[in-house]
């Protein structure tokens with residue numbers, strides 16, 4: 079049996095060695111606390127669960143859903159964009175429901191990338207953009223990010239000829255893993271760059287509502303002219319603690335929406351209608367759970383920052399997403415520092431190098447672990463780093 083070349087082209091899973099060591103520790107009886115996984119620990123709000131139960135009891139939800147989603151769900155996404163970002167969307171041509179935003183992100187290159195075509199992939203970043211490009215036969219071209227530039231690409235440093243050949247420019251703010259946020263000015267630069275080089279700008283806004291210290295995340299579609307070059311991915315996963323439900327959307331340029339929709343009609347058969355009805359109830363609500371959710375994450379973020387500040391780290395607390403992104407001590411690699419925290423504190427963090435070469439020298443800590451475990455983990459890290 080022989081697998082396809084594209085399987086061999088998928089980059090190695092850099093967390094494999096860490097996973098092996100975690101298993102070893104657990105087998106040796108160590109109570110390992112993981113800050114490694116970004117998956118909300120809090121439950122989906124009751125009103126959404128209740129709507130799912132109601133909708134699941136209605137037999138009309140039991141058949142194949144429409145490929146293009148319930149019209150009412152598309153309208154709810156469009157209304158959310160109007161209310162939240164002041165962006166007007168035509169629900170029939172500029173909104174496409176997805177089986178989680180990852181599904182759409184992974185299928186997008188099938189609609190835009192021919193074999194050998196580059197896509198521009200900022201790194202460190204969410205691995206899906208790179209791997210999806212490879213699976214479609216394209217060639218990811220890294221845009222290295224750095225703390226100095228706020229983890230935002232330096233478009234002036236991109237080879238113009240490569241940009242002209244490229245098909246997609248990926249962006250993600252608030253960002254996984256760097257927790258960086260972007261301003262509307264930065265999005266303007268990205269839209270201009272995409273227009274200059276005839277690129278599809280694909281912005282992943284999965285963390286749009288997860289921001290701190292009063293920062294309000296913009297939509298890339300707020301930029302004048304963005305509708306000509308951009309799509310934006312959104313998701314109920316992080317905003318409503320619904321990662322297991324698998325529902326999201328892509329909005330924006332109608333040609334891109336139509337092309338992705340055409341790919342999807344040949345691959346999947348839509349989202350369970352009861353999940354869409356619950357999802358539209360979530361989007362039509364005034365997000366009653368959100369202030370409490372953000373207060374919880376911000377408290378956890380500050381708890382982690384206190385530990386590292388006490389240990390001498392001079393870094394700002396992040397303004398968005400579900401992570402703290404921290405430099406390792408001078409001269410210590412991401413993997414080495416990760417191993418030290420596991421050995422000395424029984425605490426798992428994600429090595430930054432797993433998200434791209436420019437993530438070397440950083441680690442990512444997730445805010446999605448229950449308060450008591452987070453407190454215990456922080457105390458152990460404090461003891462390991464401060465030594466008392």
Ligand SMILES: *Cc1c(COP(=O)(O)O)cnc(C)c1O
Pocket residue numbers: 116177178179180181204250253254282284312313314315316321324325326
């Ligand atoms: C969690 C996450 C998503 C959301 O994925 P879903 O498929 O909607 O659950 C998308 N992009 C990034 C960067 C994420 O971290």
